[in-house]
Amino acid sequence: MIDLHLIGMGTGNPDHLTRAAIAAMNAADLILLPRKGEAKSDLIDLRRTICADVLTAATRVVEFDLPERDTAAPYLSAVERWHDAIALAWRDEIARHLPTGGRLALLVWGDPSLYDSTLRIADRLRADGLAITVTVEPGITSLQALTAAHAIPLNTVGAPVLITTGRKLRAGGWPVGVDTIAVMLDGDCAFSTLDFRGIEIWWGAYLGMAYQMLIAGSLDEAAERIVEARASLRERHGWIMDIYLLRRVVPIDELRLR
Incomplete structure (x- = not known):
């Protein structure tokens, strides 16, 4: 046994x-x-x-x-x-x-x-x-380490959270009915395929390690910085483990009216 x-x-x-x-x-x-x-x-x-x-x-x-x-x-x-x-x-x-x-x-x-x-x-x-x-x-979990590192709550009040993969986010886009998405196993920066408007991102790599790196902000401002940082870190260390949280802070219906 x-x-x-x-x-x-x-x-x-x-x-x-x-x-x-x-x-x-x-x-x-x-x-x-x-x-x-x-x-x-x-x-x-x-x-x-x-x-x-x-x-x-x-x-x-x-x-x-x-x-x-x-x-x-x-x-x-x-x-x-x-x-x-x-x-x-x-x-x-x-x-x-x-x-x-x-x-x-x-x-x-x-x-x-x-x-x-x-x-x-x-x-x-x-x-x-x-x-x-x-x-x-x-x-x-890496998700707990991410929210702790950024000192943010995982969810908004009374709202659901979707945990998914970069592959799923890239294939299906932003899912209906959620305002917060945690994305794991994303080797291709799937967030870059979204409509950036009204979305905040909290990203972390090598969480809990000596060379931990964090980037946060509006997706339109942070997306390029994350892509560049991720490529640089992967080249430097030969591997990378990262995760990010996306939150829609402007409702989609309001965006449609703009």
């Missing part, structure tokens, strides 16, 4: 870990840390730092190479094959390091519940017949 603990580690700052997360890491027999290539070495370094900071027990920490997604293939089918490959990599590491079972911990960026597929990958192991139980220790 494998007792799998998925630990939300926030956005890379050890201070974001809960006490429950720290206890689960120290109670584990094994922690697996994924390597994502030289260009993203910062990500494994942050996980190493977290382990060094909080581990007081004799927990084994093992690194493994994470399979890469085929970015040339159609998105959904490529993701399915990628998740299959990750599940196989997990199974191989479990067979190698926990052949008789035990407690396994994985550090999940942000929180396992929000735009993360770790739980779905764990389901693949269960479907393949591995005896596994799954426990989640929640973490601070």
Whole structure:
């Protein structure tokens, strides 16, 4: 039996870990840390730092190479094959390091519940017949880190919030019935395809890290600055994690009258 603990580690700052997360890491027999290539070495370094900071027990920490997604293939089918490959990599590491079972911990960026597929990958192991139980220790999401960094509320009074992806925003435009949109996984600055009028944006990259960057303002004023900053940061670090919140501050009906 494998007792799998998925630990939300926030956005890379050890201070974001809960006490429950720290206890689960120290109670584990094994922690697996994924390597994502030289260009993203910062990500494994942050996980190493977290382990060094909080581990007081004799927990084994093992690194493994994470399979890469085929970015040339159609998105959904490529993701399915990628998740299959990750599940196989997990199974191989479990067979190698926990052949008789035990407690396994994985550090999940942000929180396992929000735009993360770790739980779905764990389901693949269960479907393949591995005896596994799954426990989640929640973490601070990038959305929480964003609103905290800008010191803003997520929603307006009594109003809904839509959490979506850049791909969806670009394909469908501003959705009907919401005045606030949180956008994740946007590699192409989908906000630049919107009618800028009456929209405010709060953007953040590398939230919680030493090189965190924030930009906020009206979309017509901030959009170009964000596009330029994002390109510069990605070139400098070799990777980028960012998120933004859009809010319509002028109702669409009023815009139509202008």
